[in-house]
Amino acid sequence: MSKRIDVNNLNIFYGDFHAVKDVSMVIEPKSVTAFIGPSGCGKSTFIRTLNRMHEVIPGARVEGEVSIDGQNLYGRGVDPVDVRRQVGMVFQRPNPFPTMSIRDNVLAGVRLNSKRMSRKAADELCEQSLRGANLWNEVKDRLDKPGSGLSGGQQQRLCIARAIAVQPEVLLMDEPCSALDPISTLAIEDLINELKSDYTVVIVTHNMQQAARVSDRTGFFNLEATGQPGQLVEFDDTQKIFNNPTKKATEDYISGRFG
Amino acid sequence: MTRATSSAHKPVRRPGDVVFSSLSLGSGILILLILALVAVFLIWQGMPALTAEREEISGGEGFFSYVWPLVFGTVVASLIAMVLATPVAVGIALFVSHYAPRRVGNAIGFVIDLLAAVPSVVFGMWGMAVFAKQLVPLYDWLSQNLAFIPIFDGRSATGRTLLTAAVVLAVMILPIITSVSREVFLQTPRLHEEAALALGATKWEMIRTAVLPFGAPGVIGGVMLGLGRALGETMAVAIILSPGVFTWVLTASGNNTIPAEIALNFPEAAGLRLSELIAAGLVLFVLTLAVNLFARWIVEKRSEFSGAN
Numbered sequence: 001m002s003k004r005i006d007v008n009n010l011n012i013f014y015g016d017f018h019a020v021k022d023v024s025m026v027i028e029p030k031s032v033t034a035f036i037g038p039s040g041c042g043k044s045t046f047i048r049t050l051n052r053m054h055e056v057i058p059g060a061r062v063e064g065e066v067s068i069d070g071q072n073l074y075g076r077g078v079d080p081v082d083v084r085r086q087v088g089m090v091f092q093r094p095n096p097f098p099t100m101s102i103r104d105n106v107l108a109g110v111r112l113n114s115k116r117m118s119r120k121a122a123d124e125l126c127e128q129s130l131r132g133a134n135l136w137n138e139v140k141d142r143l144d145k146p147g148s149g150l151s152g153g154q155q156q157r158l159c160i161a162r163a164i165a166v167q168p169e170v171l172l173m174d175e176p177c178s179a180l181d182p183i184s185t186l187a188i189e190d191l192i193n194e195l196k197s198d199y200t201v202v203i204v205t206h207n208m209q210q211a212a213r214v215s216d217r218t219g220f221f222n223l224e225a226t227g228q229p230g231q232l233v234e235f236d237d238t239q240k241i242f243n244n245p246t247k248k249a250t251e252d253y254i255s256g257r258f259g
Numbered sequence: 260m261t262r263a264t265s266s267a268h269k270p271v272r273r274p275g276d277v278v279f280s281s282l283s284l285g286s287g288i289l290i291l292l293i294l295a296l297v298a299v300f301l302i303w304q305g306m307p308a309l310t311a312e313r314e315e316i317s318g319g320e321g322f323f324s325y326v327w328p329l330v331f332g333t334v335v336a337s338l339i340a341m342v343l344a345t346p347v348a349v350g351i352a353l354f355v356s357h358y359a360p361r362r363v364g365n366a367i368g369f370v371i372d373l374l375a376a377v378p379s380v381v382f383g384m385w386g387m388a389v390f391a392k393q394l395v396p397l398y399d400w401l402s403q404n405l406a407f408i409p410i411f412d413g414r415s416a417t418g419r420t421l422l423t424a425a426v427v428l429a430v431m432i433l434p435i436i437t438s439v440s441r442e443v444f445l446q447t448p449r450l451h452e453e454a455a456l457a458l459g460a461t462k463w464e465m466i467r468t469a470v471l472p473f474g475a476p477g478v479i480g481g482v483m484l485g486l487g488r489a490l491g492e493t494m495a496v497a498i499i500l501s502p503g504v505f506t507w508v509l510t511a512s513g514n515n516t517i518p519a520e521i522a523l524n525f526p527e528a529a530g531l532r533l534s535e536l537i538a539a540g541l542v543l544f545v546l547t548l549a550v551n552l553f554a555r556w557i558v559e560k561r562s563e564f565s566g567a568n
Contacts, residue, residue, distance in 0.1 A: 053457055085459030095450035099472035108468060109458035159454070166458060 003069040003086075003169040003200060004029045005050065010064035011229075012045055014057065019045050021229035023064075025219065032192060032201045034211035034238065037221035038253070042230025043204045044092075046221070047172050050202060051087035052080040068169060085113060088163035090173040094155030096147030096162070103143040105158055106130060109166035125165060133161035134191050153184020160191065164199070171195060173203040177210065189214050208254055212242050220250045298544065305538030307531055315531055326539050328505030332514040333543065336421055336496065337489035339509075340428035345482050348433050352440035357466060368441060375434035383498030386427040391418035391499060394426075398510040413511030419501040422509040424516075427495055432485030439481030443474040476558040483554035490547055493518035517543040 005027040012020040020042035027033045035043040048054040049062055052073060066073045073083050088109075096105045106126045110117065117125070126143065130136040135157040139150070147158050156176060163171060173192070177185040192214045195201055205211050211218050219235040234241060234250045245251045252258055313321040351371065355364040395418040402414040451469040460468060496519040503513035515523075521536045528536055 051457065053453065056453060056456060081459050081461050084457055089457035091450060091453060091457075093450060095448070095454040097451060097454065097468060097472065099475070108455075112455075112458055112460050112464050112468065162454075162458065 005170065005200065005202075006065070006067045006070075007050075008065040008067075010046075010049065010062060010066060012042065012049055012054065012062050013060070015059040018229040020221075021231045023232045025232065025235050027200060027202060028217070029200045030196055030198070031216040032196045032203060032214050033217045033219065034215035035202070035204045035219045035221055036206075036208055036211050036253070037230070037233075038223070038258070039206075040230070041221040041223050043219075043221045044174050045230070047174055047202060047204050048089075050170065050172055051084050051089055053084070053089060055080060085109075085166060086168055087170045087172060088166065088168035090156070090159050090163055090171070090176045092175045093179045094152055094159050096150075096155050096158050098146065098148040100147060101144045102139050102147045102150070102158060105147040106161050106165050109162055113166060129161040129165040130158075132164050132195075133157045134187060134194075135161055151184070153180050153187055156180060156184065156188060157191065160188075160195075164195070168199070170200045170202065173201065175204050175206060178206060185210070208242075212238060218242070220245075220247075220253060222249050222253070298541075301537060301541035301544055305534055305541045308534035308538040311531055311534075317532065317535060322535065322538060325535065326517075326542055329515055329517045329520050329539060330542060330546065331505065332421060333490055333516040333518070333546070335509070335514075336425040336428060336516055337486055339422065339425035340432055340489045341482060341486050343426065343429035344433045344436055344485060345478075347429075348436035348481070348485075349440050349478060351433075351437045352444055353466060353470070355437075355441050356444035357462070357470065368438070371434050371437050374430075375438070379431060379492060379494040380498070382427055382431055383495040386423060386495060386499040387419060390427060391420075391423045394418040394420075394423055398422075401510050409507045410509045413506070413508035415501070415511045417501060417512070419499055420510055420512055421500060421514045424496045424499045425509075427499055428489045428492055431492065431495060432489050435488060436478075436481040436485045439484065440474060440478045443477030443481075444470055447473045479554055479557055483551060486550055487547055490543065490550065491518055492516075493522045497522045 007023055007025045007027075010020070010023045011018065023046060035047065037043050045054060050066060050073075054060045054062070062074060064074075068086065072078070096102075097108060100108060103126050106129050107122055110122075110125065127136060127140075130139060135154060138154060139158075147155065150158060156179075160171075160176075177188050180188065189210065192201055192203065196216075203211075203214065215238045217235065218238040218241040220233045220241065221230050222233045223230050234245060234247045236246070241250060242254055245254065308316065308322050311322070313319065316322050316325050318325050351367070355368050355371075358364075359367060395414075395416070398414050398418060398420065401411040405411040406413075447470045451473060452465055455465040455469040496516050500515065500519060501512035502515035502519065502523070506513040517539050521540055524532070525536055
């Protein structure tokens with residue numbers, strides 16, 4: 001269920017604008033990889049190329065290669081819809097479908113994949129996914145209530161449950177805690193720790209302590225100057241990045257000298 | 260700050276606030292007043308027809324017998340128009356908001372809005388002089404092949420039937436449903452669309468899971484606006500339809516709608532006949548009110564899931 005991601009010389013463009021330059025990295029399965037960096041450095045743009053969500057923006061394109069277990073996501077004839085079924089995503093702000101109940105939210109992805117399932121199987125999957133997202137005990141008595149009635153942190157865990165219900169190989173999280181209070185953030189961080197036993201987790205965060213707490217590997221993105229493309233400055237074990245970074249820019253950033 | 264505390268017992272009343280709040284309160288009262296006066300006028304002037312002897316009413320069988328075929332014509336024509344227009348309108352709105360390139364979409368939206376600017380009398384003339392004739396072969400075919408269905412059991416040489424009127428009404432209410440739907444579809448939160456796409460939804464599945472549920476109350480609102488317009492549409496129906504007594508057959512002339520009946524007969528009506536027509540207007544008023552209440556109720560029923568909380 002968890003796969004290795006190889007990124008090879010990836011360049012990302014929005015029309016003529018070169019957003020991210022020459023990223024190469026290997027993301028190991030069953031690990032948590034965090035990306036940090038100042039605003040606008042392209043880390044969110046980069047994470048969205050891992051499931052081709054950047055294509056939602058007109059004019060966005062990439063050069064280079066991203067492969068999941070050797071299969072190039074940008075190969076000929078690869079359908080972005082299939083890619084997104086394998087690579088789940090959690091967004092910056094919780095976004096459960098407001099017109100659906102909690103249960104329907106969890107099952108939304110499975111229903112899209114148009115699998116007919118019995119009510120019993122659906123119930124089981126729903127419970128299993130909500131347990132997987134540490135939300136079951138809080139919502140088990142109100143599964144048919146709207147998902148938008150939950151607190152922000154619960155909504156975000158509902159979105160995680162929805163993402164893992166389709167059993168993706170990789171789980172991408174784009175600043176999943178930036179709209180949450182510290183307690184909810186802690187709940188999500190605990191959850192990320194559990195998720196990595198089953199999934200390859202990639203997370204973008206503005207919070208350096210969070211990266212230090214949850215990730216095994218950390219990548220630091222930066223801009224050389226305004227208007228220049230963002231690039232991956234350093235990518236290493238989280239311990240190393242935070243205690244003994246190789247690059248000056250990384251050290252300046254994590255010690256709070258800029259950004 | 261200190262000023263705010265010292266005047267805590269007696270809040271400061273600024274002239275701008277006072278003027279604006281009385282202005283909006285006045286407008287609110289005015290609208291209720293107008294509505295009440297309309298209702299009072301209709302009831303007061305229509306009362307003689309409602310209380311008259313059976314024999315005195317046109318047709319000689321009482322007001323109810325007089326009015327129900329008109330209600331039937333009005334409701335049937337409007338419902339057909341709604342059923343025909345809604346899928347097309349939602350389709351156009353989705354095309355404009357989600358499929359067409361932005362410039363093409365804007366151009367189409369503009370053209371649709373222009374359609375709303377066509378006066379109903381023009382639709383009426385076109386419907387009677389051009390469109391009705393075009394439909395004659397269709398009515399012939401329907402009456403020959405589907406006559407076992409009562410509504411198709413008859414033909415019209417001119418094509419000026421209730422069905423023709425309904426189709427023209429559908430064209431007339433298309434713009435309002437389209438523009439309301441387009442507005443709500445465009446307001447679908449990007450987050451919800453992305454949530455669906457990230458789960459591996461195709462474009463159509465994304466629209467089904469994120470756009471349509473979000474837009475549904477708005478679409479229903481637009482449909483009800485359109486239905487309201489169709490129920491009250493006078494000129495087009497009065498010109499197109501060759502009116503007559505009640506019949507189940509929609510492909511032959513006959514039937515009439517309340518607004519067309521009023522418009523065609525009002526100038527020459529006097530005395531009890533006038534009251535009859537006004538009472539028919541009261542029935543239309545109640546009908547429209549009921550439609551709007553029903554729409555409100557549908558929208559309200561789903562409000563828990565609207566995402567507004």
